[in-house]
Amino acid sequence: MVHHDAISYAGYLIDHHWPREPYISLEKLSVEQYENCFRKAGIDHAVVYCKDHWGTCYYPTQLGxxxxxxxxxxxxxVGEMLHRIGAEFTxxxxVGFDEHAARNNPQWVARDPQGQMLRHPKLAPRPRWHRLCLETDYxxxxxxxxxxxxxxxxADSVFLDILGHPHGTYWGAYLCYCDNCQRVFSKRYxxxxxxxxxxxxxxxFDIEDYKAHLDLKWFNSIRTAIKAARPQIPICVNSSAxxxxxxxxxIDHHFTEPFWGHWxxxxxCxxxxxxxxxxGGAQVNSEIYDPSPRxxxxxxxxxxxxxxxxxxxxSPSQRPDGRLVTEEFNRLSAGYGxxxxxxxxxxxxxxxxxxxxLYHEKTCVDLPDFPYGEDHTRSVKIIEFDQGKPDTxxxxxxxxxxxxxxYAQVPVDVITEQDLDIHCLSNYQLLLIGGASRLDxxxxxxxxxxxxxxGSIILSGDTSLRHGDGTFRSDFLLADAMGVHFDGLDDRFMTNPSGSYxxxxxxxxxxxLPETDLPLPPPRYNIKLAGAKVLGTHIDPCAVHEDEQWTSWWSPAPASLALSQDDPKPPLVTxxxxxxxxxxxxxxxxFTDAMRWLGHGISNLIDWLLDPPAIRIRTDTxxxxxxxxxxxNHDGQVVIHLVNLGIEKLDGEVLAIPGITIEVSHQFGKICRASIAYPNTMELKVTDNPTMxxxxxxxxxxxxxLTLDLWD
Ligand SMILES: [Zn+2]
Incomplete structure (x- = not known):
């Protein structure tokens, strides 16, 4: 049964994976100290290691x-303690790491193409756990x-870690080449x-399909085993998004690590x-012995x-002798409290x-050779990003x-393929579609x-321009709405950071916007106009920037060669x-964070297309x-959160953000009362202008x- 009576919103994991070594004495481990720390910090949900990456169990197991x-x-x-304090016990x-099982059962270990046992990649200082193959008796x-x-x-819920091939994660990038896996693959492909x-x-694309096939098969197998014992228990899988x-x-509960930063x-997610x-979540930006400010x-x-x-x-908040480092719980109380x-x-x-x-899952294809190689072809390009993880x-x-x-300070949601239905889409004013090439x-x-x-859309690149197998279509599926036709990929400047101006x-x-030629990264697409107006055109870089030809330290500057009237500049924005x-x-x-002008540029565009947005924030920062x-849902009250993200940029120093104005369109609703609900309470004045x-x-x-009450 579920013991906690509300959704838990303050989760914690003592992230120890303890080897069976003499220096791990755990002699001072105290569930009473756990309870004191959890209560002090306001934790209402704890993930408890039943079996960790070493294969170590923290209960008297008959099996491991x-x-x-x-x-x-x-x-x-710990489970009893959590229920006593009204917290969720997960x-x-x-799953994928069990060092004890791997060392005692080498036949269960995943294999590389040469038949060697597969281990977690050599990404210092990461530990090198062996990877288990789930096509074995494991x-x-x-x-x-x-x-x-x-x-x-x-337990109230279960958390499965290191399962399968979550897309774009370093532990999902591997493939196993053991005999069992070879049989499964050959039979299928x-x-x-x-x-x-x-x-x-x-x-x-086959490999992508294969990984998805294995993940579904493995999860179903594990899920069946868990639900046979506990039919109602919600299951969470790491990196489920x-x-x-x-x-x-x-999957019943979603958890995903903050691969793009928390916000x-x-x-x-x-x-x-x-x-x-x-x-979501993870560590605050520090280690336990060098903590972040409160x-x-x-x-x-x-x-x-x-x-x-x-x-x-x-958090690695447990010492080898079992004591928790209490300082973190003191600090955490500033948040969870x-x-x-x-x-x-x-x-x-x-x-x-x-x-x-739009997150268009079908467009995403990982290559399985991370971190040993990197591909530069468009449809399967892997880029390395935050924390060295690959992504499409x-x-x-x-x-x-x-x-x-x-940045435009308007309400934003991520939508998926399942939302590409007019009844769902019609709730939105504007869609941003970045290179969703394999739309059907x-x-x-x-x-x-x-x-x-x-509705309005801002879209880019090869959106709707590829078949399911990644090859080019003859034209955009959205060509009529775009008012342009596809006229070929321009890959001359693929290696230039600024592929166009x-x-x-x-x-x-x-x-x-700045009075200069504003850059955009490659790739570039040639288009023929069919009703669209041109808002901007391409200026070529003056040179290609690659191993055997370059200009200087910088991405080659815009060419200054004047084009004749007969040779019009190719459209870049329509x-x-x-x-x-x-x-x-x-x-x-x-759709890149690499060019800072795009923050203002796309904000302008969003402003112009929304004209006006239902609701937005004005701020200089x-x-x-x-x-x-x-x-x-029950009374229609508007709730607005404003969070100072500058604190993280300043590593914990707080500079308050002044000069914020909320704008609400008349069309959205007539405000009868505006108030601050947190951190104090205060009534706010509402003024009117003709549009907002x-x-x-x-x-x-x-x-x-803040809360806004609207007249019916
Ligand atoms: Zn295998």
Whole structure:
């Protein structure tokens, strides 16, 4: 049964993986100290290691290896303690790493193409766990183990770690070449698992399908074993937002590490893990022995709560003798201690729909050879990003799209393929679609209907330009709505950081941008106009920038060669009025964090297309203010979170953000009362102008929550 009576919003994981070594004495481990620390910090959810990466169990197991330094049932006692303090008890089980099982059963270990045992990549200082293959009898072992755990403990939920191939994660990038896996692959695809990088790229789509197939099969197998013992228990899988939709649908609770930083990741997980109690988090930016300032813990919690995400802090807070480092719990109380003041504002609410950033899962294809190789072909390009994890080009554009909409200070959601339905899309005013190359006909038709009925889109690159297998179509599926036709890929400047420069036509969207030729990264697309107007054209770089030719230290500057009238400059940004809506197309990639002008540039564009947005924030420091916008389901009250993201940039120093104004369109609703609900309470004045209602907000220190009541 579930013992806690509310959704938990303050999660914690004591992130020890203890080897069976004499220096791990655990002699001072005390569940009473756990309880004191958890109570002090306001923790209402703990993930408890039943079996860790070493294969160490923290209860008297009949099957695996209990930690020799613990003579009592730690899992049982901690579970009871959590229920006593009204906290959620999540049982953690390490799937893909079990060092004890690997060393004692080498036949269970995943293999590289040469038959060597596969270990976690050499990314110093990461530990080099062996990787288990789930196509072996290890699966049977886990079944028995999980049955044992869930017959013993009435955990509220289960957390499975290192399972399968979550997309874009370093531990999802591997492939196993053992005999069993070879058989599964050959039977499904009719050839051996490729390992030569060239062949892997050639078969990237099969490999992607294979990984998704294994993940679903493995998860179903483990899920069946768990649910046989505990039919109702919710199952959470680490990095669940990175799995394919069919698997995501089977997962009960979502958790994903903050691969793009907390704020962007929280927005992403809120969309992809919607309705499944999404949880995000990780360490605050420090180690336990060199802790972050208290305010960082508060902003850590605020960044998640503002997005309706449950934060989970995982931390190496246990010493080898078992004592917890209490300092972290003191600091964490600055964040989690605020929960009771906020909880009533965080439940029973839905985001205000305005801008949707499309995450098109089918467009994403990982190569499995990370970190040993990197591909430069467009459809399967892997880029390295935060923490050295690989990701696909499209997903990097999703992250940039989130950041650009957030910078524009308008409500933003991430939407998925499943939302590409006119009934869902019609809730939005604007879609951002960054290089969703493999949209299919049905999805494209729904987007076209959205535009016809008055929606706007900003899209880029090869959106709707590729078949399911990655090859080019003859034209964009969205060509009619875009008012342009595809006329070939321009790959001359693929290696130039600035693959093109923008020559602007006179238009309000370019107001107040720097008076210079603004750069955009490659790739570039040639287009023929078919009704669209040109907002800007390409200026070529003066040279190609690569190994055997270059100009200087810098990305080659814009060429100054004048083109004749007969040789017009190729369009880079176009605008097309279609039906009742608008389509703005970039024949390059504006969905990047690499060019700082795009923050203002895309903000201008969003302003112009929304005209006006339902609701937005005005601030002189949009990059330092996180804003989210909600409506309560039962009474329609608007709840706005404002979070000072500058604190993280300043490593914990708080500079309050002054001069914030909220703008609410008359169309959205007539405000009868505006107030601050947190951190203090205060009535705010509402003033009117012909298009908007304006509310000036006092400076935001760390986290401010406002409520707006509207007349019916
Ligand atoms: Zn295998």
């Amino acid at each position: 290896m209990s930690h020799p330094a613990i003579s009592f049932d730690l899992v049982g006692e 049982a953690y089980y390490s 699966m049977e072992f886990m079944h028995e183990h999980l049955a044992e755990i869930f017959q013993r403990y009435d 009719g050839y051996e698992i490729p390992h030569d990088p060239q062949k892997m790229r050639q078969h990237a 990175h799995f394919r939709q069919p698997l995501r649908d089977l 962007t990741s929280a927005i992403y 809120r969309g992809v893990g919607r309705g499944k109690f999404p949880q 305010d960082m813990y508060q902003v850590f919690a605020a960044k998640h709560w503002a997005n309706g995400i449950r934060p989970l802090l995982y 605020e929960l009771n003041n906020l909880r009533k504002l965080m439940t029973d609410r839905s985001t205000i729909k305005c801008v949707g950033v 080009f499209h997903r990097s554009m999703v992250a940039a799209g989130i950041n650009l909409a957030a 006909e049905k999805q494209a038709s729904q987007i076209i209907r959205f535009v016809e009925s008055g 923008l020559a602007r036509q006179p238009h309000p969207v370019w107001n107040q 605008h097309h009025k279609y039906g009742n809506g608008h389509v703005v197309y970039f024949a390059a990639n504006p 949009p990059g330092s203010l996180g804003s989210t916008f909600w409506r309560r 209602q304006l509310i000036a907000v006092p400076a935001v220190e760390i986290h401010t929550i």
